[in-house]
Amino acid sequence: MRVAMNVNGEEVGAEVEPRMLLVHFLRDELGLTGTHWGCDTSNCGTCVVWMDGEPVKSCTVLAAMASGRDVRTVEGLEQGTQLDPVQEGFMQEHGLQCGFCTPGMMMTARWLLDHNPDPSEAEIREAISGQICRCTGYENIVRAIRWAAAHQPAKEVAS
Template identity: 80%
Template sequence: MHVKMIVNGKEYESEIEPRLLLVHFIRDELGLTGTHWGCDTSNCGTCVLWMDGIPVKSCTVLAAMANGRVIRTVEDLETGGQLDPVQQGFMEMHGLQCGFCTPGMMMTARWLLDHNSNPSETEIREAISGQFCRCTGYENIVRAIRWASEHQDASAESTKVGEVVA
């Protein structure tokens, strides 16, 4: 079947099998490999992206169901060479080690901060409770999201993409 959707502000069209999962469409058809493919059972949350402004687990959505919808992936967080405060927070607070869960964590964090600019630690932990991290014990992820909430205007001072961090 033919699908058309807007991903990170750009329109894409493709012929797909209806059984194709959205995560594979995004990664394999569009080459946007920032969205990770993890447990495949809607448990781990590394495949979280936004569909029509709502975070969803893209391993449990068919690409066909995303036809005509608006998708936002982790690649869209950085704009004009400036990291999103959430990305900056993960860097500042060492919010990742292996990095596998990070794209999903950041997409959920961005959505949380868009709807609650000053979340408590409990609210942050609740928001990411559908996502697994096997490295950090979550402490630094929570700190990273707190950092982002305290530096929402940090884009001006944030690290430029590609800049070497001393």
């Protein structure tokens, strides 16, 4: 079947089997390997992307279900050559060790900060509670998100 969607602002489409999962569509059809494929069981959260503005686990969404929708992956965080404050935060606070969970963590973090610009530690931990860091580097992930919260780019003010 034909699926077509907007991924990181670009219209894309492909002929796929209905059973193809969104994570495989992104990685194998589009070559967007920033989204990682982990547990396959919606537990680990490394495959988190946004669909119509909300974080979802792309191992448990069919590519067909995303057809006609807006998808944002970790490749869509960077604006031009400017890293997102969340990406910067993960660098500054050493928010990753092996890096496997990082794309999902960052997508959830971006969503959290968009809806709650100054989250408490408890709110951050709740937000990422569906995501597993097997290096157990949660302390630094929380610090990275706090860093991003403290370094949000100035919002553009309409003149």
